[in-house]
Amino acid sequence: MxxxxxxxxxxxxxxxxxxxxxxxxxxxxxxxxxxxxxxxxxxxxxxxxxxxxxxxxxxxxxxxxxxxxxxxxxxxxxxxxxxxxxxxxxxxxxxxxxxxxxxxxxxxxxxxxxxxxxxxxxxxxxxxxxxxxxxxxxxxxxxxxxxxxxxxxxxxxxxxxxxxxxxxxxxxxxxxxxxxxxxxxxxxxxxxxxxxxxxxxxxxxxxxxxxxxxxxxxxxxxxxxxxxxxxxxxxxxxxxxxxxxxxxxxxxxSLYYDISKQAVAYALRIKEAFAKCNVQMLVDSPTNQQFPILHKSQMEKLAEKYSFTFWERIDENYSCVRFCISWAAKEEQIQALEKDILDICK
Amino acid sequence: MxxxxxxxxxxxxxxxxxxxxxxxxxxxxxxxxxxxxxxxxxxxxxxxxxxxxxxxxxxxxxxxxxxxxxxxxxxxxxxxxxxxxxxxxxxxxxxxxxxxxxxxxxxxxxxxxxxxxxxxxxxxxxxxxxxxxxxxxxxxxxxxxxxxxxxxxxxxxxxxxxxxxxxxxxxxxxxxxxxxxxxxxxxxxxxxxxxxxxxxxxxxxxxxxxxxxxxxxxxxxxxxxxxxxxxxxxxxxxxxxxxxxxxxxxxxxSLYYDISKQAVAYALRIKEAFAKCNVQMLVDSPTNQQFPILHKSQMEKLAEKYSFTFWERIDENYSCVRFCISWAAKEEQIQALEKDILDICK
Amino acid sequence: MxxxxxxxxxxxxxxxxxxxxxxxxxxxxxxxxxxxxxxxxxxxxxxxxxxxxxxxxxxxxxxxxxxxxxxxxxxxxxxxxxxxxxxxxxxxxxxxxxxxxxxxxxxxxxxxxxxxxxxxxxxxxxxxxxxxxxxxxxxxxxxxxxxxxxxxxxxxxxxxxxxxxxxxxxxxxxxxxxxxxxxxxxxxxxxxxxxxxxxxxxxxxxxxxxxxxxxxxxxxxxxxxxxxxxxxxxxxxxxxxxxxxxxxxxxxxSLYYDISKQAVAYALRIKEAFAKCNVQMLVDSPTNQQFPILHKSQMEKLAEKYSFTFWERIDENYSCVRFCISWAAKEEQIQALEKDILDICK
Amino acid sequence: MxxxxxxxxxxxxxxxxxxxxxxxxxxxxxxxxxxxxxxxxxxxxxxxxxxxxxxxxxxxxxxxxxxxxxxxxxxxxxxxxxxxxxxxxxxxxxxxxxxxxxxxxxxxxxxxxxxxxxxxxxxxxxxxxxxxxxxxxxxxxxxxxxxxxxxxxxxxxxxxxxxxxxxxxxxxxxxxxxxxxxxxxxxxxxxxxxxxxxxxxxxxxxxxxxxxxxxxxxxxxxxxxxxxxxxxxxxxxxxxxxxxxxxxxxxxxSLYYDISKQAVAYALRIKEAFAKCNVQMLVDSPTNQQFPILHKSQMEKLAEKYSFTFWERIDENYSCVRFCISWAAKEEQIQALEKDILDICK
Missing domain, CATH: 3.40.640.10 (Type I PLP-dependent aspartate aminotransferase-like (Major domain))
Structure with a gap:
């Protein structure tokens, strides 16, 4: 996980x-x-x-x-x-x-x-x-x-x-x-x-x-x-x-700035991955938290490998969830998530 | 110090x-x-x-x-x-x-x-x-x-x-x-x-x-x-x-107990050192804090090498101070203090 | 007043x-x-x-x-x-x-x-x-x-x-x-x-x-x-x-009940007077407070003889006000108000 | 009472x-x-x-x-x-x-x-x-x-x-x-x-x-x-x-002053009555509250006609009580109390 x-x-x-x-x-x-x-x-x-x-x-x-x-x-x-x-x-x-x-x-x-x-x-x-x-x-x-x-x-x-x-x-x-x-x-x-x-x-x-x-x-x-x-x-x-x-x-x-900048860059890559799949976002976030609105089948599949936060119910089929990319995120974790988003949400 | x-x-x-x-x-x-x-x-x-x-x-x-x-x-x-x-x-x-x-x-x-x-x-x-x-x-x-x-x-x-x-x-x-x-x-x-x-x-x-x-x-x-x-x-x-x-x-x-026991043992050695010098204690403490009543000249000399806490004024010449011996105290620190007490307070 | x-x-x-x-x-x-x-x-x-x-x-x-x-x-x-x-x-x-x-x-x-x-x-x-x-x-x-x-x-x-x-x-x-x-x-x-x-x-x-x-x-x-x-x-x-x-x-x-009942009866007469003039009420109140929505000209005229409370602005021309009829209200006060509502709001 | x-x-x-x-x-x-x-x-x-x-x-x-x-x-x-x-x-x-x-x-x-x-x-x-x-x-x-x-x-x-x-x-x-x-x-x-x-x-x-x-x-x-x-x-x-x-x-x-002055004057008469009986007071009060120290037998007798407040126990036999003389005290009440003090405490 x-x-x-x-x-x-x-x-x-x-x-x-x-x-x-x-x-x-x-x-x-x-x-x-x-x-x-x-x-x-x-x-x-x-x-x-x-x-x-x-x-x-x-x-x-x-x-x-x-x-x-x-x-x-x-x-x-x-x-x-x-x-x-x-x-x-x-x-x-x-x-x-x-x-x-x-x-x-x-x-x-x-x-x-x-x-x-x-x-x-x-x-x-x-x-x-x-x-x-x-x-x-x-x-x-x-x-x-x-x-x-x-x-x-x-x-x-x-x-x-x-x-x-x-x-x-x-x-x-x-x-x-x-x-x-x-x-x-x-x-x-x-x-x-x-x-x-x-x-x-x-x-x-x-x-x-x-x-x-x-x-x-x-x-x-x-x-x-x-x-x-x-x-x-x-x-x-x-x-x-x-x-x-x-x-x-x-x-x-500049440690505080460096690790923050890296985390935001990672988060924007995740945002981009969702955008490529035409996944709607709750809000256009330019920072380390991203809020995609996912179909329940997408949520289930992503949840097999990743933990993220349930944010709010949109309708019967869709919910908003939060991906929070921290200073500690690693390149390989981001790459894996990018790939899985593209696989699952396209 | x-x-x-x-x-x-x-x-x-x-x-x-x-x-x-x-x-x-x-x-x-x-x-x-x-x-x-x-x-x-x-x-x-x-x-x-x-x-x-x-x-x-x-x-x-x-x-x-x-x-x-x-x-x-x-x-x-x-x-x-x-x-x-x-x-x-x-x-x-x-x-x-x-x-x-x-x-x-x-x-x-x-x-x-x-x-x-x-x-x-x-x-x-x-x-x-x-x-x-x-x-x-x-x-x-x-x-x-x-x-x-x-x-x-x-x-x-x-x-x-x-x-x-x-x-x-x-x-x-x-x-x-x-x-x-x-x-x-x-x-x-x-x-x-x-x-x-x-x-x-x-x-x-x-x-x-x-x-x-x-x-x-x-x-x-x-x-x-x-x-x-x-x-x-x-x-x-x-x-x-x-x-x-x-x-x-x-x-x-048993780490919690071991380090506590050691600290108290050290403190009782300090207490014993003061006792040897007939220094009066504020209270008979069996634990890691000791409260000798020192003459101001004794306080001054001990303060050259050790930090301790002023506790309360007794009279014009004497005050009570606190020596607090923690889990982190080292044998050589205690030995030094024992020796200095005997030198200074006798 | x-x-x-x-x-x-x-x-x-x-x-x-x-x-x-x-x-x-x-x-x-x-x-x-x-x-x-x-x-x-x-x-x-x-x-x-x-x-x-x-x-x-x-x-x-x-x-x-x-x-x-x-x-x-x-x-x-x-x-x-x-x-x-x-x-x-x-x-x-x-x-x-x-x-x-x-x-x-x-x-x-x-x-x-x-x-x-x-x-x-x-x-x-x-x-x-x-x-x-x-x-x-x-x-x-x-x-x-x-x-x-x-x-x-x-x-x-x-x-x-x-x-x-x-x-x-x-x-x-x-x-x-x-x-x-x-x-x-x-x-x-x-x-x-x-x-x-x-x-x-x-x-x-x-x-x-x-x-x-x-x-x-x-x-x-x-x-x-x-x-x-x-x-x-x-x-x-x-x-x-x-x-x-x-x-x-x-x-x-039964004093508590008697004076309350009288006040509500008076309030319902006021409510009835507004109803006769087709004045809309904020809410259908069955008790001693009535909340008519008045045109500013109506408010001004009523305010010459009566004090009442501004409740909330409805639009440019209309506001809701409160008439609060207490245990102390007198028959002649209610009669006067009834008459003036009918004169002013019709 | x-x-x-x-x-x-x-x-x-x-x-x-x-x-x-x-x-x-x-x-x-x-x-x-x-x-x-x-x-x-x-x-x-x-x-x-x-x-x-x-x-x-x-x-x-x-x-x-x-x-x-x-x-x-x-x-x-x-x-x-x-x-x-x-x-x-x-x-x-x-x-x-x-x-x-x-x-x-x-x-x-x-x-x-x-x-x-x-x-x-x-x-x-x-x-x-x-x-x-x-x-x-x-x-x-x-x-x-x-x-x-x-x-x-x-x-x-x-x-x-x-x-x-x-x-x-x-x-x-x-x-x-x-x-x-x-x-x-x-x-x-x-x-x-x-x-x-x-x-x-x-x-x-x-x-x-x-x-x-x-x-x-x-x-x-x-x-x-x-x-x-x-x-x-x-x-x-x-x-x-x-x-x-x-x-x-x-x-x-001058109502506030007049009624206060009267009450204090009454209280000082009570104080004087206790003084005549050599009853000790908790404190030398110049105002409307008086705190005599009474023997329990004195307390009992006074309590038959007057209510006063128990203040504190002095010893086995004596207690301090409070007499509080208010703006509402009447001349006849004060006279009665003066007399009873002199009778009981002398």
């Missing part, structure tokens, strides 16, 4: 394992105050083009989202996001458990439009009884989205301008940020994102690390006391250097 | 690193549903002497505590514990952030007595206006305690009987549980603890693992839906096998 | 004011332990046809909803309700502030169908990764709904059976319950509701009381410790007798 | 009942936006000597405390207070339910000293691992305290200066504020309190109102969006005018 069901089926990039093993018996102070974390911060600040940002390391995405959102919002505020947002669907109510309503906006392509945000905001501020309603306090998006689509630099800029004008926090969940940065059609760099947002995170778990997400905080207000929030959420790792060593390795040279 | 400031200064036991590296590029399903976690559960159940328990893996102690307590209590309930409990002092209010009051009881030796628990409980149930007061819903203790002391089997049995009689959950934080099990004077086995408690955790982060705590749940009610709570607290690790591999390695043979 | 904008524009029914004045300088114990609360409980138990229920008094609806829901759910659970539910739209996130997600279902008429509940429940329990998703723990509906519609006894019975089969709590928000009980087309009595639900409340604030809601709890599990939850939510009134005196007055004889 | 067990045994001052009855059938807009609330705000602003404050009305003290504290603090912050504070002892964990730790300081007389606050604050900011510990964000005191003692203007000024210097919110719970203002030895006026605090509330429930507390907010930051927090906590009363009418009546002339 070759697994394309997710981008966390393997461990870490071998260079990361090597770094962890080499440093294993060193003694360092705890809680991300060690030199490895220091180096990782330095490299990430450079990649983000700013010395004025904070960089903190957390173990996973749900924890990062809950910590950031809880640190940013006051109790009467909620977070605007597309209905497909991970915080709305797959975090077991972690945001509500921190006291905040998730304010969902309709979305077909996993993205939210600035016009929707403006409409929601205007509806709130123009409501005579607005104190009876949760106040939007943040805009949450993912780059890439849950279904692999990308915001353009123009779209991100518009959302950022809207947020600044309206006093909302702009937060990007970058669980798969590498696969956005590695996509040929992407035009929003890490430096752009740093300029446009108040806070975002660079995903490691799904992009080469054993685990870990680097929370980047351009906004000074959010920087303040952020580590208290991390600790309260169980997110201040005792052996913080484990995170530092990993992000140091990913950002020392 | 030789670090005795904590038991998380190094990485993991070499056997664990080896297992992580060997399995690194295997593909497994996520969220602790893989075979390594299966094996780890099997070994821990055997060690605990019960097939009816649940075993779940989390990354760290604060997260484990918040998840367990939140899963167990109803909103109007609080948790009884000694005033020195980690949840009261060093988790940035993680328990209160879940809505629960920490109900502290006085303690000199880090332990709480069953008489104190009974008195607190009786005061509550006999209060005519008890609905104005937080209802005790759980007893929380650590084994060993924050200052290295141990509950005897008799004491644990009394607390357990009180809890069952009164309808309270009995939870043991075992962040350093290995160092209790490895202490010569300990008479409460893992099987005893499994029989006596509703839930406890076996600490890995401080006892040989890279990170990770194994939450053991004998109580059927708490087993139900526990993984929802883990996910909500950001504690359901995507690459759950990382935890499985570590606990499989620790419990496959 | 004659106010039909809500059912809380006036104070209380004169009999209630009289009872409050007559008892004013009596000394009673606090927190609803007095004899007036005792009497009120006795009358409500009789009206509900059960001695095994608990009856507790709270000041307002948002407080009652937050207290009940918080007392019933565990942290990983949410509450299923129609998207128009008050807890979803107009309580400033009070339910999320208690940690619980509001799980909304589409609704045109303010009601939710048992098929929708079953579908949502089945989707959850059949999800292989359901622990990543909030677990439905309760069904919340209002009787009558926010837009005045009613559940039939058959519909309530179906929802109740579904809830019992599936282990969900069934809770009815009865902020305007009197206006359901007083509607000619209603076939679900207070005794029926008591049998079918786990908990509900009988609204006083909008039905003749100065303030106050009577929470009725048929479910023994929810009865336990409920007053702790009330106190924690600031809902255990010091001078609890104020609530007891009011509900005693409402339920001693 | 003459009740001196609390200051909420009766209803409201007759002038308030009269005002409620006279306005009963008037129609007003909801949620404290009516003219009565407007007038009440005007009078209270005048009494506080400032036009720049916000005044909002809530039903009860626990609700007011939870709303204010939740509105002021960020998630990692807690509230410093004497261990006897109402929020610590008798609100069923309402503050923790909002996510905040109550940080208690030792106190014999119900008061906290500025030196204690400074020590707690310094300990926190000087802790190298302070992010592992709850950050003090507010100082909470009561005036008068739970045991009737008073802060002097000098003490309040010192606490205020400490808070402003350290960036902490200063909040006074004034559930019985009238009985402080009405005490001969008091030197801190409403205007002083307005100048010195960030937020406080003027208690109505225990001082002549049927119910209600007026939250006064000098701090602009806390004023912002405060009504959202009220609504979320179920504290935005639908018929808000009920609160407006009561506080208008209390502050239109």
């Amino acid at each position: 070759i697994r394309f069901e997710c981008d966390y089926a393997e461990g870490a990039h071998p260079l990361i394992m090597q770094a962890l093993v080499e440093t294993n018996m060193e003694q360092t102070p705890g809680y991300s105050t060690d030199e490895y974390c220091g180096k990782a911060r330095e490299y990430i600040k450079k990649a983000c083009g700013s010395e004025d940002i904070s960089v903190e390391f957390m173990v996973g995405g749900t924890q990062a989202n809950a910590t950031v959102i809880s640190a940013c919002l006051r109790p009467h505020q909620g977070v605007l996001c597309p209905i497909s947002a991970h915080i709305n669907t797959h975090e077991t109510g972690a945001i509500e458990a921190c006291g905040h309503k998730v304010l969902t906006l309709a979305s077909d392509d996993g993205k939210v439009k600035v016009e929707q945000l403006e409409a929601a905001w205007n509806e709130h501020v123009n409501d005579a009884n607005r104190e009876h309603v949760v106040q939007p306090g943040m805009v949450f998006i993912s780059q890439p989205t849950e279904i692999g689509t990308l915001y353009s630099l123009k779209e991100l800029t518009e959302i950022s301008e809207f947020c600044r004008k309206s006093g909302l926090i702009f937060y990007i969940d970058g669980a798969r940020l590498g696969y956005a940065l590695g996509a040929p059609e992407n035009d929003a760099s890490l430096k752009d994102i740093t300029k446009l947002t108040d806070v975002f995170y660079i995903g490691g778990t799904k992009v080469g690390a054993l685990f870990g997400e680097a929370v980047v905080i351009p906004n000074k207000e959010i920087q303040k006391d952020f580590r208290y929030h991390m600790k309260q959420h169980g997110g201040l790792m005792a052996k913080g250097r484990l995170l530092g060593i990993q992000f140091k390795t990913l950002f020392e040279d | 030789i670090r005795f400031e904590c038991d998380y200064a190094e990485g993991a036991h070499p056997l664990i690193m080896q297992a992580l590296v060997e399995t690194n590029m295997e593909q497994t399903p996520g969220y602790s549903t893989d075979e390594y976690c299966g094996k780890a559960r099997e070994y821990i159940k055997k060690a605990c002497g019960s097939e009816d328990i649940s075993v779940e893996f989390m990354v760290g102690g604060t997260q484990a505590n918040a998840t367990v307590i939140s899963a167990c209590l109803r909103p109007h309930q609080g948790v009884l514990c000694p005033i020195s409990a980690h949840i009261n002092t060093h988790e940035t209010g993680a328990i209160e952030a879940c809505g629960h009051k920490v109900l502290t009881l006085a303690s000199d030796d880090g332990k709480v007595k069953v008489e104190q628990l009974e008195a607190a409980w009786n005061e509550h149930v006999n209060d005519a206006n008890r609905e104005h007061v937080v209802q005790p819903g759980m007893v929380f203790i650590s084994q060993p305690t924050e200052i290295g002391t141990l509950y005897s089997l008799k004491e644990l049995t009394e607390i357990s009987e009180f809890c069952r009689k009164s309808g309270l959950i009995f939870y043991i934080d075992g962040a350093r549980l290995g160092y209790a099990l490895g202490a010569p004077e300990n008479d409460a086995s893992l099987k005893d603890i499994t029989k006596l408690t509703d839930v406890f955790y076996i600490g890995g982060t401080k006892v040989g693992a890279l990170f990770g705590e194994a939450v053991v749940i004998p109580n059927k009610e708490i087993q139900k839906d526990f993984r929802y709570h883990m996910k909500q607290h950001g504690g359901l690790m995507a690459k759950g096998r990382l935890l499985g591999i570590q606990f499989k390695t620790l419990f496959e043979d | 004659i106010r039909f904008e809500c059912d809380y524009a006036e104070g209380a029914h004169p009999l209630i004011m009289q009872a409050l004045v007559e008892t004013n300088m009596e000394q009673t114990p606090g927190y609803s332990t007095d004899e007036y609360c005792g009497k009120a409980r006795e009358y409500i138990k009789k009206a509900c046809g059960s001695e095994d229920i608990s009856v507790e008094f709270m000041v307002g609806g948002t407080q009652a909803n937050a207290t009940v829901i918080s007392a019933c759910l565990r942290p990983h659970q949410g509450v299923l309700c129609p998207i128009s539910a008050h807890i979803n739209t107009h309580e400033t996130g009070a339910i999320e502030a208690c940690g619980h997600k509001v799980l909304t279902l589409a609704s045109d008429d303010g009601k939710v169908k048992v098929e929708q509940l079953e579908a949502a429940w089945n989707e959850h329990v059949n999800d292989a990764n359901r622990e990543h998703v909030v677990q439905p723990g309760m069904v919340f509906i209002s009787q009558p709904t926010e837009i005045g519609t009613l559940y039939s006894l058959k519909e309530l019975t179906e929802i109740s059976e579904f809830c019992r089969k599936s282990g969900l709590i069934f809770y009815i928000d009865g902020a305007r319950l009197g206006y359901a009980l007083g509607a000619p087309e209603n076939d679900a009595s207070l005794k029926d509701i008591t049998k079918l639900t786990d908990v509900f409340y009988i609204g006083g604030t909008k039905v003749g009381a100065l303030f106050g809601e009577a929470v009725v709890i048929p479910n023994k599990e929810i009865q336990k410790d409920f007053r702790y939850h009330m106190k924690q939510h600031g809902g255990l009134m010091a001078k609890g007798r104020l609530l007891g005196i009011q509900f005693k007055t409402l339920f001693e004889d | 003459i009740r001196f067990e609390c200051d909420y045994a009766e209803g409201a001052h007759p002038l308030i009942m009269q005002a409620l009855v006279e306005t009963n059938m008037e129609q007003t807009p909801g949620y404290s936006t009516d003219e009565y609330c407007g007038k009440a705000r005007e009078y209270i602003k005048k009494a506080c000597g400032s036009e720049d404050i916000s005044v909002e009305f809530m039903v009860g003290g626990t609700q007011a405390n939870a709303t204010v504290i939740s509105a002021c603090l960020r998630p990692h912050q807690g509230v410093l207070c004497p261990i006897s504070a109402h929020i610590n002892t008798h609100e069923t964990g309402a503050i923790e339910a909002c996510g905040h730790k109550v940080l208690t300081l030792a106190s014999d007389d119900g008061k906290v000293k500025v030196e204690q606050l400074e020590a707690a604050w310094n300990e926190h900011v000087n802790d190298a691992n302070r992010e592992h510990v709850v950050q003090p964000g507010m100082v909470f005191i009561s005036q008068p305290t739970e045991i009737g003692t008073l802060y002097s203007l000098k003490e309040l000024t010192e606490i205020s200066e400490f808070c402003r210097k350290s960036g902490l919110i200063f909040y006074i719970d004034g559930a019985r504020l009238g009985y402080a203002l009405g005490a001969p030895e008091n030197d801190a006026s409403l205007k002083d309190i307005t100048k010195l605090t960030d937020v406080f509330y003027i208690g109505g429930t225990k001082v002549g109102a049927l119910f209600g507390e007026a939250v006064v907010i000098p701090n602009k930051e806390i004023q912002k969006d405060f009504r959202y927090h009220m609504k979320q906590h179920g504290g935005l009363m639908a018929k808000g005018r009920l609160l407006g009418i009561q506080f208008k009546t209390l502050f239109e002339d």
